[in-house]
Amino acid sequence: ISILAIESSCDETSASIIVNGKVLNNIVATQSVHEKYGGVVPELASRAHQENLIPVIQEAILTSGISKDQLSAVAFTRGPGLMGSLLVGVSFAKAFARSLEIPLIDVNHMQAHVLAHFIEDPKPQFPFLCLTVSGGHTQLVLVKDFLDMEVVGETQDDAVGEAFDKTAKLLGLPYPGGPLVDKYAKEGNPKAFQFPITRMPGLNYSFSGIKTAVLYFLRDRLQENPDFISENLADLCASIQYTLIEMLLIKLKEAVKQYGVKEIAIAGGVSANSGLRSTLSDLAKKKGWNLYIPKFEYCTDNAAMIAMAAHYKYLKGEFVGLDVTPLAKMKL
Ligand code: ATP
Numbered sequence: 662i663s664i665l666a667i668e669s670s671c672d673e674t675s676a677s678i679i680v681n682g683k684v685l686n687n688i689v690a691t692q693s694v695h696e697k698y699g700g701v702v703p704e705l706a707s708r709a710h711q712e713n714l715i716p717v718i719q720e721a722i723l724t725s726g727i728s729k730d731q732l733s734a735v736a737f738t739r740g741p742g743l744m745g746s747l748l749v750g751v752s753f754a755k756a757f758a759r760s761l762e763i764p765l766i767d768v769n770h771m772q773a774h775v776l777a778h779f780i781e782d783p784k785p786q787f788p789f790l791c792l793t794v795s796g797g798h799t800q801l802v803l804v805k806d807f808l809d810m811e812v813v814g815e816t817q818d819d820a821v822g823e824a825f826d827k828t829a830k831l832l833g834l835p836y837p838g839g840p841l842v843d844k845y846a847k848e849g850n851p852k853a854f855q856f857p858i859t860r861m862p863g864l865n866y867s868f869s870g871i872k873t874a875v876l877y878f879l880r881d882r883l884q885e886n887p888d889f890i891s892e893n894l895a896d897l898c899a900s901i902q903y904t905l906i907e908m909l910l911i912k913l914k915e916a917v918k919q920y921g922v923k924e925i926a927i928a929g930g931v932s933a934n935s936g937l938r939s940t941l942s943d944l945a946k947k948k949g950w951n952l953y954i955p956k957f958e959y960c961t962d963n964a965a966m967i968a969m970a971a972h973y974k975y976l977k978g979e980f981v982g983l984d985v986t987p988l989a990k991m992k993l
């Protein structure tokens with residue numbers, strides 16, 4: 662079984678070839694055009710996908726060592742994501758599948774983030790809890806099988822990645838600010854400043870409050886000292902990061918209690934955060950959890966995870982017709 666998988670849900674154009682469940686490559690073109698706007702501009706993202714898609718796919722096929730005639734199926738991200746971006750990948754996938762006369766497989770991007778754990782060893786055992794933390798989502802997922810997962814808690818407003826990026830913007834850091842907050846936080850004191858921990862009912866999250874809290878906090882401090890941010894950048898980053906990690910882990914601990922699962926995984930772009938990784942590793946040791954964190958390149962948006970999901974769907978014969986349309990708000 663050889664599958665070409667395409668990811669184009671947001672601002673990464675990516676292609677991957679998987680053969681018999683083994684990912685052969687993962688080609689990613691990241692769009693830099695959004696930096697100067699401080700966030701992803703959907704219209705520009707679609708155009709960049711249109712430019713990058715063919716070269717990225719060509720490279721994936723070339724470096725895989727297999728020819729396009731050997732492909733068994735074409736897979737694509739159907740959603741959730743930006744409609745214009747998704748349309749570029751879906752349209753290409755349809756045309757390519759049609760021309761090769763092979764089946765088409767639609768993949769849910771959030772399901773794929775979870776299945777990134779099956780690209781390489783060690784792989785979690787079912788059932789496991791996956792904390793999916795990205796630029797658009799924050800979900801606690803109970804994973805019962807490869808294609809059987811349930812969202813047991815999620816953010817009611819902003820995603821945690823968004824909270825990282827938006828607070829970073831308030832600190833004057835360029836987009837995406839998440840990795841920079843991580844970098845400066847390493848030299849800062851996480852207890853230097855206190856920001857409120859928002860507690861939602863059940864296993865749900867809310868990350869919109871911290872943005873406002875940081876905004877008002879900075880406004881007051883900057884009035885007293887215009888250099889407040891530059892003089893305290895590391896402490897600010899460390900304190901914001903600490904608060905966000907606390908909020909993530911409070912609910913994770915509750916979910917573990919509720920479901921009695923000790924296999925714990927994290928997925929999504931924010932799982933690259935070094936503070937989250939180390940705090941979670943310590944917690945796992947203390948609690949006796951088995952913790953799974955994918956390689957960095959499989960945490961952020963990539964087609965290898967789409968390929969992994971497509972492989973399991975192929976085994977179950979789950980294909981879609983050429984009339985399939987993208988779903989910007991596709992549910993897990
Ligand atoms: P979704 O998957 O929900 O559609 P997305 O595709 O934008 O959203 P990803 O590409 O998985 O999300 O992750 C990007 C997010 O991860 C951004 O918000 C970015 O700031 C954040 N991020 C990446 N690295 C780090 C880091 N080291 N620390 C904190 N945040 C990070």
Ligand code: MG
Nearest residue numbers: 671672673962
């Ligand atoms: Mg992205």
Ligand code: FE
Nearest residue numbers: 774795961962
């Ligand atoms: Fe993503």
